[in-house]
Amino acid sequence: MRVNGYTDLRSYGAIGDGRTVALIALDGSIDWFPVPNLGGTPVFARLLDEADGGSIELTPTQPFTATRRYIEGTNVLETTFTTDSGVAVLTDALVTGFAGRLPWAELARRVDGVSGTVRFRWRVAPGTCLSTASPWIQKTTHGPVIRVDSTTIAVRGIDHGPRGGGDRALAGRFTTAPTSRHLLAVVGTANEPLHIPVPELTDSGIERTVSNWQFWSREFTYDGPWPDAVQRSALALKLLIYSPTGSIAAAATTSLPESSRGGKNWDYRFAWVRDAAYTLHALIRFGLREETHAAVAWLLKTIRANGPDLHVFYTLDGQLPEGVTKHDSPGWRNAGPVVTGNPASGQLQLGVFGDLFDVLRLYVQAGNVLDSETGRMLAGIADRTCDAWRSPDSGLWELEDIRHYTSSKMSCWQALDCAVQLAELGQIPGDPARWRAERGLIAEWVRENCWSDERHSYVAYPGTDELDASVLLHTVSGFDRGERMSQTIDAIRSELGRGPLVYRYSGAEAEEGTFVACAFWLASALVCVGRHDESIALMDELIGLSNDVGLYSEMIDASDLSFLGNIPQGLSHLALINAAITIEELMRSM
Known part of the structure; x- marks a missing residue:
């Protein structure tokens, strides 16, 4: 149900082609679709601006109920509409080619009649690119096209019944019958010529896309607990891998509020070093060699190109992010602001040192070899870590208060622990004696300054009694799997927990x-300290909190379980996968 034109965030399913992502509501409306690149200004953004954001609607004209599923092993979405007069199935795909991703964005929306008759209406109405451009229809010798700023869009179909739509949109109607087939094809490019689709080829492209996804899924290897949820999360992550470069977007959207009151709205269409580390853990575990190497190679090239400093995140094409732009759009359910860009780009976050080294340790442990230039770069970063760990930073949560955050120090310990191992394996040059010594100093400093006997917990930073769930990450890292961490888990569950969820x-x-990833980190931490039954019980609860097609947003409102924040959120799905992997590996070793 829509409220003032906006639907609940749980309503959205996601499809993608390795270059961009479209979000489809349960009523059949595509409310988010940057064309043709995920990081660009979105041409279809009703998600953030009901009146002028733009959408691709395809829905029955009479009252209906809707159920949906992903075709098994794919990111192709099927929605079944049932009305008093009949049943029809809508299949949505961002079509891929014979050799992988197409050089343009090609959306296929196919409606198959099942029984009776169902009248549908459709409307392709681009928006104002967050109030920066105005769309118009241009007549060409090959039919009408829509232009919005630098983007050109064509709409073609099979028995789709075009009936106009005005000077800023295209629209039509059709009626299904048993075994009937209708197709809507929407293609787009930016700053380049437009390929006009042949609808029959787009139709056959749906089957090819299904086959391509299922082929990829067959390469996916996982035989542990919660296999369906793990595979769906892997497929969600695959949507966020930007295939032109191999980078990994943190999420598919911008500006979805972390609170129903608005205000904490960020753009997550960037590649965080942290997310790359967690993603690579999953990709390596699943035996997905191509994505693993592409992500590692992109990350190293990007760090070198933008060095010598190690940055928190980069653009999807490997550049340093520019500033934040605030747009004149209301935001989802008027919970603005709407922004592009992210203010965390200039922060010092010591956690990136641990993230980078963890990536490369995993890569080497999977049977790969580092090149000489990478080895020298890592040795230099390890030396910088030996000095940098003594500095305050913004912490994992990118806060405005600069402090000596406990989890940041633990991450520096993790970086040096990995550096020592890589040196002992002959992967990075130099004598690791200093790294080993500083690793010990960090551990001692944390034990003396970041533990509270009163709270029976590691605290967020020295001198406070506040707690920070990111400390839980360092059970898996190996910093502490003993009694202190077990007590910290209890303190975090007591103060920050709400049912299975965690602030x-x-x-x-x-x-x-509540932050979805934190709850899965808690499940990982429980099994790492030997509390296996609690870990499994928590995972069972959390798996049930996805939406109907297995997707998670960044946050969940503990009071009503509604989604908050950007969606699909890579870190949420990564935390699920890595919790399942950690539980499976530790239980198997018992």
């Missing part, structure tokens, strides 16, 4: 929803 840090409940 990020003390005081977060007044600002935002």
